[in-house]
Amino acid sequence: MPVVTIVNQKGGVGKTTVALGLAEAAAVRGRRVLVIDLDPQGNATSGLGVWDAPAGVELALDAGTPGSLQGVIRPSGWSLATGTIPDVVPSTPALASREVQLATDPVGAQDRLEAAVAGADHDLVLIDCPPSLGLLTVNGLFAAERALVVTAPSAWAADGVEQVLRTIDRVSDRHSGRPGTPSIVVNSLGRTRDGRYWYEEMASRYGDRVWPPIHQRAAIAEAAAQSVPLRGLGARSGAHEAVAEFDAVYEQLVATEGTWVTTPNASTSAGA
């Protein structure tokens, strides 16, 4: 079961957007996909059409034992014409105080989500991180076989990528090489010269670790605001193009799956 954590300490770069786009691409292909919302702001939860969940990921973090995720998995509110419906472990308001409480655990609390995820039996698990490199994100990285860094194409964003890559390396060094080599998705690519310049800059700096980009399109923000998948927007202009771009990122994920670093206990045998 591949576990992919979507990360960047900056907010508004498109972590949640990419998590939802990949969830949709996987679901329409019939893969059972689980989105874990680690952000107290709960944008992935509401984007997936889930409100007023009585409990969420904070319970799994509290328990930190295998299987503790099971009780808080629920179906999303999406409907798709083909394939499966994504599942979600929602974020609830209670998550906001957990980072502080986790920090008081004398034996360290970075691997609680990793333990909790061990019970899930989905084909793909996507973890949507908050905009920080605190303990919640560190839990997301410990649970992951692969980290996906989402960034905007701009000067300020490029510095942030360096910082998050160093954090991923530090986790990986302490954790038998997990997560493996991170990949980078440039999101909200506009038609400006500046956007193209920074995309090229990322590509020359990080080579084939830079995956196909996602362009800026109003349809993407609309789908999230309406809590529907992009395919739920029908013939809305730009929706079809956005779907094709997320599909390309998903195909890249599948193509790279076989190269992920795994520990002896981890399974990456789920098919495309």
Ligand SMILES: Nc1ncnc2c1ncn2[C@@H]1O[C@H](COP(=O)(O)OP(=O)(O)O)[C@@H](O)[C@H]1O
């Ligand atoms: N490619 C895009 N085109 C248009 N709007 C986008 C795009 N990517 C993200 N957005 C919008 O920008 C805002 C921030 O994106 P989000 O995914 O929530 O960022 P993060 O999770 O990194 O904080 C959201 O309103 C989202 O709908």
Ligand SMILES: [Mg+2]
């Ligand atoms: Mg987000």
